[in-house]
Amino acid sequence: MNFSIKEVAEKLNISQYTLRYYEREGLIPSVQRDNNGRRVYTDADLGWLQIVCCMRATGMSISYIKKYVDLCISSKDTLDERRKIMLEQKEIIEEEIKKYTDLLELVNMKLDYYDKKVSKDELKELIIEKKK
Numbered sequence: 001m002n003f004s005i006k007e008v009a010e011k012l013n014i015s016q017y018t019l020r021y022y023e024r025e026g027l028i029p030s031v032q033r034d035n036n037g038r039r040v041y042t043d044a045d046l047g048w049l050q051i052v053c054c055m056r057a058t059g060m061s062i063s064y065i066k067k068y069v070d071l072c073i074s075s076k077d078t079l080d081e082r083r084k085i086m087l088e089q090k091e092i093i094e095e096e097i098k099k100y101t102d103l104l105e106l107v108n109m110k111l112d113y114y115d116k117k118v119s120k121d122e123l124k125e126l127i128i129e130k131k132k
Contacts, residue, residue: 001042001043002040002041002042003040003041003042003045003046004038004039005019005038007041008041008045008049011046012053014053019049022052025062025066026066026069027048027052027062027065028048028049028052029048029069029073048069051068052065054089055068058089058092058096059092060089064085067085068082068085071085
């Protein structure tokens, strides 16, 4: 299936400018063009873009992503190196998940505190109301 730049931008929630930039930087190996010179993205291009977006979301630099893409298109002899890059990305994501899990735990503790406080205050108000 083929997609326009607008469709890909909407599908991946990135700007058309970003798509053009990724292409200029060589992060999408071979975007085809139609007879009018407009970009035509394939399912394979979308696959590349999903990986690129994932890597960017974890803070990987454009040059490091470019290195990964170059390894992917060069040969099968680079499987170990590509796997190492993916393993590093996995570790980064796991660290981020842990960080946010810890933050969530703190927020939940504060919510529990406020819930208990509110419950005690409501109970006090009920007791006062009954005494009247």
